[in-house]
Amino acid sequence: MKGDTQIINDIFAADEAEILADARLRPWLESLLPYLGSWTRDNRHGDFRRWCGQLEKISDLRSDCCRFGSSIEIGSADEIPSGRQKELRNALMQFQPWRKGPYRLFGIDIDTEWRSDLKWDRLCGEIADLNGRYALDVGCSNGYHMWRMRDAGARQVFGIDPCLHYLFQFLAIRSLAGGPAGIHLFPMVLEQLPHDLPAFDTAFSMGVIYHQKSPFVHLEHLRQLLTPGGQLVLETLVVSGDEKTVLTPEDRYACMGNVWCIPSVKAALLWLRKTGFSNPRLINVSVTGEEEQHRSVWGCTESLADFLDRQNPELTAEGYEAPRRAIFLAEKAG
Numbered sequence: 001m002k003g004d005t006q007i008i009n010d011i012f013a014a015d016e017a018e019i020l021a022d023a024r025l026r027p028w029l030e031s032l033l034p035y036l037g038s039w040t041r042d043n044r045h046g047d048f049r050r051w052c053g054q055l056e057k058i059s060d061l062r063s064d065c066c067r068f069g070s071s072i073e074i075g076s077a078d079e080i081p082s083g084r085q086k087e088l089r090n091a092l093m094q095f096q097p098w099r100k101g102p103y104r105l106f107g108i109d110i111d112t113e114w115r116s117d118l119k120w121d122r123l124c125g126e127i128a129d130l131n132g133r134y135a136l137d138v139g140c141s142n143g144y145h146m147w148r149m150r151d152a153g154a155r156q157v158f159g160i161d162p163c164l165h166y167l168f169q170f171l172a173i174r175s176l177a178g179g180p181a182g183i184h185l186f187p188m189v190l191e192q193l194p195h196d197l198p199a200f201d202t203a204f205s206m207g208v209i210y211h212q213k214s215p216f217v218h219l220e221h222l223r224q225l226l227t228p229g230g231q232l233v234l235e236t237l238v239v240s241g242d243e244k245t246v247l248t249p250e251d252r253y254a255c256m257g258n259v260w261c262i263p264s265v266k267a268a269l270l271w272l273r274k275t276g277f278s279n280p281r282l283i284n285v286s287v288t289g290e291e292e293q294h295r296s297v298w299g300c301t302e303s304l305a306d307f308l309d310r311q312n313p314e315l316t317a318e319g320y321e322a323p324r325r326a327i328f329l330a331e332k333a334g
Contacts, residue, residue: 007052007055007056008052011171012036014179014180015180015184016029016033018180018182018184019156019184022156024134024199025134025156025199027197028194028197028199031194031197032186032188032192032193032194035188035192036186039187039188045164047164047165048164050094051094051095051164051165051168054091054094054095054168054172055091055168055171055172055175057087057091058087058088058091058172058175058176059175061075061080061084061088061106061175061176062175062176062177062178063075063076063079063106063176063177063178064178065079066177068147068148068150068151069117070102070117071101071102071103071104071109071117072101072102072103072104072144072147072173073103073104073105074103074104074105074106074173074176074177075105075106075107075176076106076107077106077107077108078107079106080106085106085107085108088105088106088108089108091172092105092108092110092172093298095165095168095169095172096165096298096299097113097165097296097298097299097300098110098112098113098142098169098296098298098299098300099112099113099114099141099142099166099300100112100113100114100116100141100142100143100144100145101114101115101116101142101144102115102116102117103144103173105173105176106176110298111296111297111298112144112296112298112300113293113294113295113296113298113299113300113303114292114293115291115292115293116144116145117144117148118291118292119145119206119235119292119325119327120145120148122283122284122286122327123233123235123283123284123327124148124152126283126284126327126329127202127231127233127329128201128202128231129152129153130149130152130153130154130202131152131153131154132153132154132155133153133154133155133201133202134154134155134156134158134199134200134201134202134227135149135154135156135157135158135200135201135202135203135204136157136158136159136160136199136200136202136203136204136225137149137157137158137159137160137204137206138159138160138190138203138204138205138208138222139160139161139205139206139207139208139211140159140160140161140166140170140185140204141161141163141166142166142169142170142173143159143166143169143170143173143174143183143185145204145206146159146170146183146185147173147183149202149204150181150182150183154182154202155182156182156183156184157182157183157184158184158185158186158200159183159184159185159186160185160186160187160188160189160190160192160193161185161187162187162188162189163187164187166185167185167187170185171185190218190221190222191221193221193225195221195224195225196224198224198225198226198227198228198230199225199227200225200226200227200230201226201227201230201231202226202230202231202232202233203222203225203226203230203231203232203233204233204235205218205222205232205233205234205235206233206234206235207235207236207237207325208236209234209236210236210237210259210260210261210262211258211259211260212260213260215261215263215271216271216274216275219232219234219271219272219275219277220275220276223275223276223277223332226332227332228332228333228334229331229332229333229334230331230332231329231330231331231332232272232277232328232329232330232331232332233327233328233329234268234272234327234328234329234330235325235326235327235328236262236263236268236325236326236328237253237259237262237323237324237325237326238262238263238264238265238268238285238324238325238326239262239263239264239320239321239324240264240321241264241266241267242264242266242267243264243266243267243269243270244267245263245264245266245267246261246262246263246264246267247261247262247263247320247321248260248261249262249318249320250318251318252317252318253316253318253320254304254307254308254316254317254318254320254322254323255302255306255307255316255317255318256307265282265285265326268326268328269281269282269328272328272330276332276333277330277331277332277333278330278331278332278333279329279330279331280328280329280330281328281329281330282326282327282328283327283328283329284326284327285324285325285326285327286324286325286326287322287323287324288304288322288323288324288325289304290303290304290305292304304323308322
């Protein structure tokens with residue numbers, strides 16, 4: 001059996017080989033290599049060894065049959081013996097909680113907390129054509145939307161997310177699908193990327209900005225990473241009000257403790273203009289319902305219904321407006 005560090009080193013080596021062959025991305029990756037090396041060496045997460053072991057248990061399973069509809073489907077139940085399917089299910093369960101999806105892996109339905117396909121449906125017809133583009137997904141979770149970007153024709157898709165169990169979920173799915181193939185996830189935050197090397201034609205920031213202490217710093221970092229004329233896809237919680245309205249929760253919002261500020265639609269558009277984006281525009285506003293966010297046996301014992309006022313579901317448990325989400329597009333000036 002391989003050591004934990006060797007398993008991750010082998011995975012990153014496969015990513016590096018593919019990325020270094022791309023002239024545009026080579027300088028970008030070379031600036032990250034010292035961080036990736038230290039991350040592998042210094043990782044002390046309590047579940048790291050267990051997750052590596054589960055990843056190795058399923059490393060022999062592969063399928064060339066991948067479908068990227070509402071559910072990401074890899075393989076089918078009749079491709080592997082029932083005993084191996086049970087082993088796969090047990091391994092996937094070790095990576096709980098599964099928040100973004102849904103997935104169907106060798107006949108195993110992963111009913112994730114979020115129906116991420118609904119968000120994709122709201123934006124896919126409005127964004128710039130991804131064919132041949134380099135895409136970045138900030139706060140990508142386990143990479144559900146990255147697979148949709150790749151299927152839409154993106155040449156290379158990169159995701160970043162510091163949560164390690166999301167990384168292992170992604171690695172398990174990608175391993176089942178046969179390897180890197182233009183889709184990569186690095187365990188880091190936006191501030192760790194080289195902002196002086198604009199490499200991406202489209203940057204997605206979905207469900208991230210209200211977790212940032214400074215939304216302006218977040219937007220500026222995204223703008224720096226885009227190539228001239230590149231597009232930002234920004235999705236965020238919003239509240240009612242004018243361009244001066246920004247909700248700063250006293251403590252929690254919908255039971256989330258890491259929410260710093262939620263703008264109104266007009267305030268978000270002002271933020272985009274103020275940070276130098278051109279042609280900022282709203283393409284969708286939707287109320288989050290239980291069809292989109294719900295409890296799941298795959299690890300989410302509480303979800304939207306638990307975060308709202310039990311007497312008035314139009315309010316959060318704290319008395320704020322119930323979650324509404326908006327999607328904005330903007331471009332980096334050419």
